[in-house]
Amino acid sequence: MVQALQRKLASIDVSDPHLYQDDTWRPLFEQLRRDDPVHYCEASPFGPYWSVTRYDDIFAVELDHETYSSSSELGGIQVTDQPKGQERVSFIRMDPPGHTAQRRTVAPIVAPSNLANFEQLIRKRTSDVLDALPRNETFDRAERVSTDLTNMMLATLFDFPWEDRMKLSWWSDVAIANVDSPDAVVHSEDERYEEMVKMGECFRKLWNARADAPPTFDLVSMLAHSPATRNLQTREFIGTIGLLIVGGNDTTRNSMSGGLMALVENPEQFELVRARRELIPNLVSEIIRYHTPVLHMRRTARHDTELAGRHIAKGDKVVMWYISGNRDETKIDRADEFVIDRAKPRQHLAFGAGIHRCVGDRLAEMQLRILWEELLKRDLTIELAGPPIRLYSNFIRGIRALPVRIVN
């Protein structure tokens, strides 16, 4: 009996992207949280790695950045190692002090005081996008709403040429593509790197122009003028722009799609928020927890250590599965259910924690809040018109297409 369980546990590899493409990850994580919460997978296509699956253990790893490093040189932040020579270095793949100075450079643009300045603009754009949607006709909600709105937001943050803004989601797709997937947007690391270099060239032109001009309040100008970032070399430059694009794009757009699915699948919760609009901020947090757009972050142990009774050796890969921590029943009541009136809706791990906690969390919440305020104001009846197409990835919980119909 015990041996059978051990054999079963030894065979579990939650890094398999099929689990997320097919949406079949739940029972495996449930078992790991119960029977082997810090689990060693000896053989995976990405090499051996530890899975941290419980809320409190994930939190402990997040807070101990001296033991658990994000450094690109040690392997970075994904279970998949970056190809040698093509590492995309950026501050998410750094430890202090480099991380601290670069994060401080970009943080002001998403500070609460500045977000208030964006609110009207986001509301106007959201309204325009919603008012242009077809009625009684199937369309791809992921493309027409989620991708469009996040591209507009990013174009504003970068002060990127408006007419070219679709390039931003393209580069985001390229940056996170799993090159082994037949429907990936790029099919080799070299192809990915070529696209990233094109992105770098495009941004370098904007950067040079802004570096020569007085500072303005956009991400490119802020990076070009800050002593911490103004001399970034090519690879770090590409990495930093790529981080901001993926950070601001993939996560928010997938929460926009995932949230609609959760509400349509839980009609009583839809009714609840229709009746009590003051629950919208809670709804937003619950969407982000329930969807968990970033499936994991990885760290590398700088020295031997213990975690929940397991011995972790120097150099081991340690993967924090947010998707699992956010379903941990010992921490979150009815964790597997979508409940918009929870007592502590912001208690989740979808934004990470500690020094790398998402810098754009309040912006993402604001974008989602406005989207739901405007959607509910219009009292639209939205039906799913087919199953979603999910991304083949063990890093981003992506919804590539979401066919829907508005029937009123």
Ligand code: HEM
């Ligand atoms: C629902 C939307 C979002 C989710 C779920 C999300 C999730 C995350 C997660 C899990 C991390 C890593 C945290 C850690 O390692 O502890 C992160 C970091 C980051 N996010 Fe987000 N994010 C979202 C939106 C955004 C937006 C809108 C932006 C920018 C405009 C952004 C920019 C970043 C950046 C720059 C980092 C790196 C922070 C650091 O290393 O210090 N994110 N995000």
